Amino acid sequence: MRGASNAVAVFLFVASAASPAIGAEREVLIRNATVLTVTNGVIENGSVLVRGTKIAAVGPADSVRASADATIVDAAGRYLMPGIIDAHSHAGVVGSVNEGSLANTGMVRIMDVLTDEDVTAYRQLAGGTTAANILHGSANAIGGQNAIVKWKWGRPIEEWPIPDAPPGIKFALGENPKSSNFNPGGGERPYPNTRMGVEEVIRESFIRGREYMEKWERHRAAVKRGERPIPPKRDLLLEEMAAILRGEVHIHAHCYRSDEILMLMRVADEMGFKIRTFQHVLEGYKVAPEMAAHGAGGSTFIDWWGFKMEAYDAIPYNVALMARNGVLTSVNSDSDELGRRLNQDAAKAMKYGGLTEDEALRLATINPAIQLGLDHRMGSIEPGKDADLVIWTGHPLSTYSRVETTFIEGDVYFDRQRDQARRIELAAEKQKLLDREKERADREKAAAKKNEKVTP
Amino acid sequence: MRLSQWLRVAAAATFFVFAFHAELSADPPHVYALVGGTVHPVSSPPILNGTVVVRNGLIEAVGTGIRVPADAVLVDTTGAHVYPALFNAQSAVGIPAAPKEDPTAGKDPGAASLAAARLTFAPDTLDSWRGAGVGTLLSAQKAGNFQGGSVIFNLGEGPLDQLVLRSPGSVQFSFSTRSWGIYPDSLMGAIHLARQSMLDAAWLLDARASYDRDPRGKRRPETNPDLEALAGVLRREVPLVFLADDEVRVRAAAEIGQQHKVRWIVSGAAEAWELADFLSESGGAVLVSVDFPRPPTIAPEDQPLRAVRKRVLAPTGPAELAKRKVPFALVSGPNLGAKEYMAGIRRSIEEGLAEDAALRAVTLAPAQMFGLERQIGSVEAGKIANLMVTDKKFWEREAKLRNLFVDGRQMRIVETPDPAETPQLAEGSWDLSVRLPEGEVAMRLDLTQQGDQVSGSFSGDRGSGSIGEGTVDGNRIRFSLAAQASPSGEMSEWRFEGTITGNTMEGSVTSSLGTFDFSGRRPE
Numbered sequence: 001m002r003g004a005s006n007a008v009a010v011f012l013f014v015a016s017a018a019s020p021a022i023g024a025e026r027e028v029l030i031r032n033a034t035v036l037t038v039t040n041g042v043i044e045n046g047s048v049l050v051r052g053t054k055i056a057a058v059g060p061a062d063s064v065r066a067s068a069d070a071t072i073v074d075a076a077g078r079y080l081m082p083g084i085i086d087a088h089s090h091a092g093v094v095g096s097v098n099e100g101s102l103a104n105t106g107m108v109r110i111m112d113v114l115t116d117e118d119v120t121a122y123r124q125l126a127g128g129t130t131a132a133n134i135l136h137g138s139a140n141a142i143g144g145q146n147a148i149v150k151w152k153w154g155r156p157i158e159e160w161p162i163p164d165a166p167p168g169i170k171f172a173l174g175e176n177p178k179s180s181n182f183n184p185g186g187g188e189r190p191y192p193n194t195r196m197g198v199e200e201v202i203r204e205s206f207i208r209g210r211e212y213m214e215k216w217e218r219h220r221a222a223v224k225r226g227e228r229p230i231p232p233k234r235d236l237l238l239e240e241m242a243a244i245l246r247g248e249v250h251i252h253a254h255c256y257r258s259d260e261i262l263m264l265m266r267v268a269d270e271m272g273f274k275i276r277t278f279q280h281v282l283e284g285y286k287v288a289p290e291m292a293a294h295g296a297g298g299s300t301f302i303d304w305w306g307f308k309m310e311a312y313d314a315i316p317y318n319v320a321l322m323a324r325n326g327v328l329t330s331v332n333s334d335s336d337e338l339g340r341r342l343n344q345d346a347a348k349a350m351k352y353g354g355l356t357e358d359e360a361l362r363l364a365t366i367n368p369a370i371q372l373g374l375d376h377r378m379g380s381i382e383p384g385k386d387a388d389l390v391i392w393t394g395h396p397l398s399t400y401s402r403v404e405t406t407f408i409e410g411d412v413y414f415d416r417q418r419d420q421a422r423r424i425e426l427a428a429e430k431q432k433l434l435d436r437e438k439e440r441a442d443r444e445k446a447a448a449k450k451n452e453k454v455t456p
Numbered sequence: 457m458r459l460s461q462w463l464r465v466a467a468a469a470t471f472f473v474f475a476f477h478a479e480l481s482a483d484p485p486h487v488y489a490l491v492g493g494t495v496h497p498v499s500s501p502p503i504l505n506g507t508v509v510v511r512n513g514l515i516e517a518v519g520t521g522i523r524v525p526a527d528a529v530l531v532d533t534t535g536a537h538v539y540p541a542l543f544n545a546q547s548a549v550g551i552p553a554a555p556k557e558d559p560t561a562g563k564d565p566g567a568a569s570l571a572a573a574r575l576t577f578a579p580d581t582l583d584s585w586r587g588a589g590v591g592t593l594l595s596a597q598k599a600g601n602f603q604g605g606s607v608i609f610n611l612g613e614g615p616l617d618q619l620v621l622r623s624p625g626s627v628q629f630s631f632s633t634r635s636w637g638i639y640p641d642s643l644m645g646a647i648h649l650a651r652q653s654m655l656d657a658a659w660l661l662d663a664r665a666s667y668d669r670d671p672r673g674k675r676r677p678e679t680n681p682d683l684e685a686l687a688g689v690l691r692r693e694v695p696l697v698f699l700a701d702d703e704v705r706v707r708a709a710a711e712i713g714q715q716h717k718v719r720w721i722v723s724g725a726a727e728a729w730e731l732a733d734f735l736s737e738s739g740g741a742v743l744v745s746v747d748f749p750r751p752p753t754i755a756p757e758d759q760p761l762r763a764v765r766k767r768v769l770a771p772t773g774p775a776e777l778a779k780r781k782v783p784f785a786l787v788s789g790p791n792l793g794a795k796e797y798m799a800g801i802r803r804s805i806e807e808g809l810a811e812d813a814a815l816r817a818v819t820l821a822p823a824q825m826f827g828l829e830r831q832i833g834s835v836e837a838g839k840i841a842n843l844m845v846t847d848k849k850f851w852e853r854e855a856k857l858r859n860l861f862v863d864g865r866q867m868r869i870v871e872t873p874d875p876a877e878t879p880q881l882a883e884g885s886w887d888l889s890v891r892l893p894e895g896e897v898a899m900r901l902d903l904t905q906q907g908d909q910v911s912g913s914f915s916g917d918r919g920s921g922s923i924g925e926g927t928v929d930g931n932r933i934r935f936s937l938a939a940q941a942s943p944s945g946e947m948s949e950w951r952f953e954g955t956i957t958g959n960t961m962e963g964s965v966t967s968s969l970g971t972f973d974f975s976g977r978r979p980e
Contacts, residue, residue, distance in 0.1 A: 094704045095643030100636055107652070108644040113704055117762060136644075144644060157703075190637060230663045230674055234655050236648065430761045433768040437751060447853060 083130025083388035088332035098137035127340025143170035209241025292326035320353020493533030513864035541591025564600030729773030745789035746800020775808030
């Protein structure tokens with residue numbers, strides 16, 4: 001396994017998806033698979049019909065009919081599951097994932113700095129991951145605005161964001177925003193330096209946001225009265241705070257300790273907003289009922305532990321304990337590497353805490369879809385949802401299974417056989433380019449020499 | 457009015473103009489007739505056996521069968537080519553390196569700061585550009601985000617204020633980042649800075665107008681020279697030039713440019729051709745630096761295909777932009793010398809750019825981008841007489857510059873040895889100082905040179921280690937090393953690119969935190 005994954009790491013950088021044919025109402029029939037629908041159980045020897053970009057029908061193989069010109073994919077002996085959704089990723093960001101200079105950088109946008117050229121996207125597809133919540137880092141109490149994308153490797157970046165995804169923002173609590181483990185710039189540690197300070201940054205940001213809203217309300221009222229006042233200055237940071245206060249933005253809050261989790265929910269109640277998810281949330285098991293009461297989800301690592309002081313109380317049972325206490329729970333990667341094997345982290349929740357197969361699958365599919373407000377289009381195999389589908393060689397909760405084909409909206413974005421063939425083509429392309437470069441350099445040298453002789 | 461009366465009035469007027477001019481410059485009228493060559497007006501097809509008459513700094517007449525004025529100095533251009541002198545619209549010629557004690561060193565000079573106020577020239581700097589047929593340069597500062605107003609000037613003789621065509625010629629913005637903890641320390645932060653600053657400037661413009669209409673009952677808007685310097689951009693008087701090499705930066709530039717309906721240009725723009733369709737739809741113009749990427753020192757097997765593709769295909773970019781009808785100009789960028797600039801133009805042609813498109817890209821196209829198309833960029837009557845005469849097509853390797861006219865004056869052509877082709881020795885010890893935003897960082901290098909290969913070791917403020925696979929080419933040195941990017945300790949590759957002149961070395965270094973200037977010398 002290890003050798004194989006290294007080979008993938010070495011070679012995949014030269015591979016790219018063949019541009020998928022986009023036909024409005026083309027049909028693809030994936031038949032004879034063990035279909036893990038996630039929301040409606042398992043269909044042995046089942047078929048899924050894709051029409052256009054959506055799932056059109058799901059059922060036992062003999063009950064799903066396709067038109068005569070449908071593309072048939074025979075998946076006998078294979079497993080079919082919905083694409084994995086990573087609720088916490090930083091892949092594809094150009095430059096730093098942190099605007100780490102200010103305590104509140106809610107104005108910066110991950111979407112501004114996403115590239116379609118980072119091969120990490122393709123590697124996610126090779127692990128069955130089709131969508132991700134790309135977040136700002138955790139250097140400050142309020143970070144930047146997220147981007148929720150599908151890994152449409154080979155397509156231009158403007159096609160990657162999910163158009164109806166609710167906007168979100170990163171918050172962060174604890175050691176990172178109070179600069180415990182590093183010292184930016186080498187100078188004095190900037191404010192805040194304590195958990196109290198982090199709390200105050202957040203509270204103050206919303207007080208300022210509220211004032212900003214009031215300022216604009218006063219202005220609009222004056223205009224209504226027929227006055228012509230100078231409008232207030234637009235402030236993109238405070239506009240974001242105002243959008244949060246209006247309930248338009250999902251907050252994904254990086255956290256570890258139970259006391260800070262409770263703190264943020266108190267501040268949210270006080271200021272009048274909601275926390276959509278707590279991220280990492282390694283002590284979520286201590287305050288799961290309170291999180292459930294607030295309506296906050298938990299998105300966590302299954303077994304990362306002890307990597308800093310605030311991560312010492314982590315237990316691998318966290319997932320199961322949160323899930324069984326009413327918290328909508330997902331596993332996430334926070335890592336380009338882990339992002340392509342989230343199926344294995346989901347499986348570990350069966351060992352630690354005894355989740356069922358179905359509950360484990362939900363951790364990486366429908367649950368993150370709900371957390372991101374996208375379960376109407378992703379997270380399960382149901383008619384009407386996006387055809388984001390993954391064919392596995394075996395049950396995806398087995399560490400011996402691997403991905404054969406990954407579809408996004410009915411198009412093939414990863415295929416293991418095609419990948420093998422492309423490697424040869426791409427190696428040839430690279431050699432041709434290098435030869436061209438060398439020939440050019442040689443020609444240039446020869447011409448320069450000749451010229452020297454002409455004009456001594 | 458009878459004809460004789462007309463003539464008398466005309467003569468009086470001419471006398472007045474001459475007298476006035478003479479009083480200003482105490483100069484004869486400098487009348488030249490360039491006769492017999494192939495004239496390339498750029499704005500119209502080439503003229504065989506053409507004549508160009510130059511008088512008083514301006515082009516008086518262009519065409520065939522034009523009578524040579526009696527007072528003209530005859531310049532025989534038989535067998536030669538007459539072009540507009542070139543306009544290199546992105547350089548740092550004359551921009552001094554920020555001195556140590558300069559409070560703006562490494563910081564944002566702000567939009568209000570003008571390059572014209574800072575230009576200084578080493579005596580032979582302009583000679584090398586004139587030697588390449590360049591008649592007009594745009595020079596811009598290169599520190600910070602809003603880098604201030606550029607200056608566009610003719611390469612004539614005399615004080616700068618008589619050479620300036622426009623100042624500011626543009627406002628320059630770079631998406632560069634500061635070291636961690638200093639805003640903006642990320643690319644997304646730099647994009648926000650541009651976005652918010654433009655909003656602020658637009659607000660200030662409106663607020664000022666509203667206040668001036670009727671100040672009663674209104675709070676007085678702030679005074680902010682940096683924001684006010686963007687007023688010209690917002691009024692479309694001056695273009696906003698974004699230094700933007702990659703797709704992410706080009707897209708950010710397009711968004712901001714379009715939102716405020718300003719004249720926007722992306723410069724550097726190594727990857728712009730990959731976005732040609734996007735650019736032609738969004739109305740952007742491109743200054744393509746012919747400082748094309750060179751092969752890195754790492755082994756081919758460690759280079760991703762994507763990087764190889766970008767590097768090897770970059771010189772095909774101008775041809776691609778021409779094909780997709782994106783307005784573009786070819787520029788040297790801040791680091792190339794005059795001969796390298798010419799070599800880059802030649803390379804663009806060798807990689808598929810049509811000759812006439814290349815000529816346009818160094819004359820009329822940049823003139824149009826900067827709103828100077830009525831003054832320079834083509835050989836037309838009434839325009840400024842910036843002309844070059846070459847014995848072969850100007851871009852050909854063996855071409856020689858015969859004459860150069862700037863503002864109608866014939867410039868002395870001085871053969872300057874190309875420093876880039878003068879081999880320099882890297883061998884030995886060097887004390888380097890890297891100008892980071894948080895201060896100077898010192899580094900000692902011990903280099904060993906074998907042919908054009910350089911290796912060795914380094915030690916200093918940010919750690920120590922070995923230097924591998926460096927190269928020396930003429931006076932250019934390139935090497936990389938692994939050192940701490942910031943005092944907090946995360947490691948980064950530092951890629952040095954510079955030039956050696958005897959016992960000094962200077963250039964720029966790129967680490968994970970951005971690109972910074974460095975200078976060094978051999979220890980005494």
